[in-house]
Amino acid sequence: MSEDIRIFxxxxxxxxxxxxxxxxxxxxxxxxxKAHELPVEGxxxxxxxxxxxxxxxxxKHLLSEPSDDEEAMLAEAFHVKENSRLSCQILMxxxxxxxxxxxxxxx
Numbered sequence: 411m412s413e414d415i416r417i418f419x420x421x422x423x424x425x426x427x428x429x430x431x432x433x434x435x436x437x438x439x440x441x442x443x444k445a446h447e448l449p450v451e452g453x454x455x456x457x458x459x460x461x462x463x464x465x466x467x468x469x470k471h472l473l474s475e476p477s478d479d480e481e482a483m484l485a486e487a488f489h490v491k492e493n494s495r496l497s498c499q500i501l502m503x504x505x506x507x508x509x510x511x512x513x514x515x516x517x
Contacts, residue, residue, distance in 0.1 A: 413504050419465075420512040421448060431502045439465070439497035439511065450513065456498035461487035463497040464514035471509050473500060489514045 417429040417439070431442040440463040443450040451462035458479040464487055467473065473495065476484070480499050484490050494514065500506070 415502065415504060415507040415509075417442060417502075417506070418508070418510045419443065419448065420468075420510075422513050422515060431506075433502050433504050435502075437502050439463075439500040439502065439509075441498075442502060443497060443513075448513070449516075450497060451516065452498055454498075458483055458496055458499055461496060462516065464489070464494055465497045465511040466491055466514060467493045467495055467500075467509070467511055469508065469510040471506055473506075487514075488517075 413433050414430045417431050419427045429442055429446050440450050440452045453462045454460040461483045480496050484494055
């Protein structure tokens with residue numbers, strides 16, 4: 411049975427969106443953003459080979475540790491903060507109900 415969770419995302423203009431994300435489809439946050447037609451590039455298609463889907467995790471949810479590939483991409487990205495993650499590496503699970511993120515600048 412599908413369980414949708416709510417994700418709160420602030421876009422690059424400062425507008426806050428409430429997104430519904432299914433937890434039974436193995437979707438990541440980047441894919442959820444694209445499904446809601448939000449401006450997340452995801453140039454590499456979710457392979458952690460670029461940083462065009464970078465976001466800042468504002469809530470205290472426990473996320474999986476970043477992979478070596480994700481850490482390498484963030485090490486080379488612009489506008490990186492302590493709470494930066496690649497949205498393509500955040501899988502939608504029931505535990506992420508209420509996750510709050512902000513899209514990083516893309517310039």
